[in-house]
Amino acid sequence: MAAERADAARNRLAILRATEELLVQRGLEHVSLDAVAARAGVGKGTVFRRFGNRTGLFRELLAERAARIRDAIDNGPPPLGPGAPAGDRLIGFLDELATLAAKNITLIAAHEQACAADKHQDPTYQRWHAHLVGLVHEIRPDADAEFLAHTLLGSFDGELVRRITDRGGVERLRTAVRDLARTIAPAMSAHATDPPAGSHAHTPGR
Structure with missing residues (x-):
């Protein structure tokens, strides 16, 4: 066996x-x-x-790329892992997704096209969404955390990522997504600052 x-x-x-x-x-x-x-x-x-089917192939490939982010959320050091304020964790998670998306644009776009009919049922998307819902709810308990989490994940649309990174690289994408997060969740911790340049070397994905 x-x-x-x-x-x-x-x-x-x-x-x-x-x-x-x-x-x-x-x-x-x-x-x-x-x-x-x-x-x-x-x-x-x-x-x-x-x-x-082909959708299953893309789902599994994306899940493999996202595995280290999942493990870091559950067991890694802050700010991505447990122990940091929700605002810090939100920024850390979005930074990781920005790097993953920028390094895997072709896969992200193909995954979206293949899974268009049930994108929100994809296991990786559901894990990311659930994590964001928890963080946004902690930061803004009065807000519709489910909707705001979908809005944040919409920032990582494959063709949008391609367009933004073609004209500014992954740093432009990270900065834009952080700005969006601060717009919809202005009550984030005052300690939720931009990570220093070069702090993403550990990020998974190719």
């Missing part, structure tokens, strides 16, 4: 890498279960059983 689990893990990694390579090199229209299976060196049935 251990050997089977190791094989399954290797196949999963090969399938995700093949999906990403096809997406970056040839575009969304060339990502199919057949093409992914051929590039990964596995049967189409293996891809289908593990991921179901």
Whole structure:
């Protein structure tokens, strides 16, 4: 059984890498279960059983990219992790998402297109939204935290990220999203300041 689990893990990694390579090199229209299976060196049935369809491939690839952010939120040091004021945590989380989005624009855009019909049901989106709802509610208990959390996540639309970073890089995106957060949640902690330049080297994503 251990050997089977190791094989399954290797196949999963090969399938995700093949999906990403096809997406970056040839575009969304060339990502199919057949093409992914051929590039990964596995049967189409293996891809289908593990991921179901192309949407499943993109969801899993995004979840992999977001895994370290998820772990840092739960167990990492502040301000991203527990222990910091909600305003600090909000800014820290949005900074991490900005870096992730800027480094994975093609994946983010493809994920949005493939999951357009049920974007808000995506597990990664739901985790991010729930985290933001908790932070916004703590900062502004009088506000509609659910709506404001959706509004903040809308800042990371793939094509919007591409347009903004093309004309100012990830720092422009981070600054703009921080400004939006402070506009909709002005009661953030007075200690919620912009992290110093170069403080994002640990951020996951490629």
